[in-house]
Amino acid sequence: MIALLISATVAFAVSIIGTAYAIRLFRAWNIGQFIQQELPSHMHKTGTPTMGGIVMILAIAGGYVVSQFRVSVEEGGVEVAWSGWEPSGLLAMGAIVGMGLVGFLDDYQKISRFRNKGLGISTKLIGQLAVAGLFTWGMVANGSSTELAFARPLGLDLGSVLFAVLVLLMLTGFSNAVNFTDGLDGLASGSVALVAGAYIIIAYWIFRHPEIYAVEGSLSLAIVAAAILGACLGFLWWNACPARIIMGDVGSQALGGGITALALLTNTHLLLVIIGGLFVIEALSVIIQVVGFRWFGGRRVFRMAPIHHHFEMKEWPETTIITRFWIIAAIGVGLGMGIFYGDFLAASRIGIGG
8 A cells, every 4th residue: 555655646746846847848949739720719729838748657657666665664774675576567557658659759740840740540550559569468478367357357268369459459449539538628637547546446456355356466557557646646737727738649648558558457458448438438429420421421420529629619618628527537437436346246245256
């Protein structure tokens, strides 16, 4: 438990202090956000410092690394010990850094070309798939279960190939879904904070009940989740409406990769669809809009996608949309946590393990 507090505290401190410094530095370097012409209500945000996700990744890494030290007071003085790396924690950090790198290249293209378009869709997807492929290899090499899982494995072994497809779809899908959600001040960072909070509880609960859950390194995953929560809250201090900095693709891709890695490594694959329900809704709105436009004679289902822009077009205040979407995110988290705990009670009653 102390390690979780250290991870969250360090990540929060690095994020809130580092972001304040990044705002001044990025302004001096003229690293600002470009706004789509279709969003006239956002034109005042043009030039707002972007790529704040770099600080978030550093904060998560800092919280994770510092939490690995154990300090004890002995008769001879203070003793500092290194607890060592857990493969699961390293895999989760790898997903965060890897997806963040893809987002960084996308952001860099936008800034260097002075436009709102970064990497091409195919190039970006190739980068995401490469990271997801390495993550899949790491999971299989580490002996992770290839069974399809909800709150626990369902007994359906997908095998290495189909499991790899599942991981590829989830990592790329949720990374892009969080990226879609990052369109209003604080919406993505606040929503990811809620999801990360849920995974602190889930991973720690799994760690405390090894008789039911066969997950190696679950405490390390709880530490990573705590670092994500701390980093998001520290960044949200500056990213809340009106935002003084934007996380950029480097932040949204990293956070999307992080929460997906937590779900995959805790064997709660499909539960993420509920806990991260807001991101699913945002992604589905984009898919529906594209399908409707291309297959039904240019018809638009929403005034604009992702769906939060639809409500902007209906002249909802930005703060109203953000607050209501946070409520939706919280409902998904609460429902997912309820399902997880209900499954735990059921498994406890009938004595099921693994």
